[in-house]
Amino acid sequence: MIAQLLARGLIAGLVAGLLAFGIARVFGEPQVNLAIAFEEASEAAAPHEHAHDHDHVAGAQETEGQSAAPAGHSHGEEALVSRDTQAGLGLFVGVMVYATAVGGLFALAFAFCYGRVGALSARPLAALLALGAFIAFCVVPAIKYPPNPPAVGVGETIAWRTELHFILLFFTLVLIGLAAWLRGRLAASLGGWNAGIVAVAALVVAIGIVTALLPAVNEVPDDFSATLLWRFRMTAMGIQLGLWSVIGLVFGALAAPVVGERRRAAARAVFG
């Protein structure tokens, strides 16, 4: 049964990946290209001063010769991979690999939660898990460490920023798990609905504390277009929204027969 669920998770991920790629290609690439144009223009204007006016709290010290990109990272003519490949095949492969992998992880999470999160049947459980994943992978990061286009971000702080990104993700996932557990504990005394309200309120407070404690990162150049930044981030959120909606809904439909819910539905059709 686990292998079957896993295969369906990968399928749901592939389907979701196609939609995510479509959004990224149509709405994301124009923003990426504008950001790269900004990056190249400001590098040409001030090759060694670009990105010096960021103001992150801790982390990288101002080093000489700092540029917006880590060593060897370039987008222009001298780039290792052409822009066409980055925006086409590279984007496709990256998004598809990511979507398929999160689809697989989603199936594992579903396999663990099924029968353990109240009496939720496959479809609502998958939808709820996808909502949780969307909050953990998109909403909470968007509050604290939002997605950035090229030209935003200092190469020297990449390790620190990556660390923070995954620390926040880890805490969010743990807290969502704890909130689900809390809801289960309270359901008997408060009833399912009220227990859910208490659990979600506790989750919001806990995530608020975690995001307040983690250091802030602001590496947006002063002269970077606010409109471009906004559009890029909205697109990135749209990609995640599409991705998790499709994974949750497609996986739920595919998983229901695997866990034996088809027979119940068929019986209902006969007797109901």
Place this chain on the structure above:
Amino acid sequence: MTDAAYSTGALPAIEPVSIPLKALLPWAIFAGLVFVLAIYFVGVEEGALSLISGTSVHEFVHDGRHLLGFPCH
């Protein structure tokens, strides 16, 4: 209102049966590792950490990395 309300039907809802952890664990470990590694290559490789020398993986998945919200640059 309880969770059972989600699975209302003409027949009384059948409790979903959980998958034993013993059966789940090996899958979670081995498949989970493969998936995490795949996400790592899209999101992190040749950025904060590097398993393969050079920057070709980073450059190839570069746009996806930005648009999927991973830290880059």
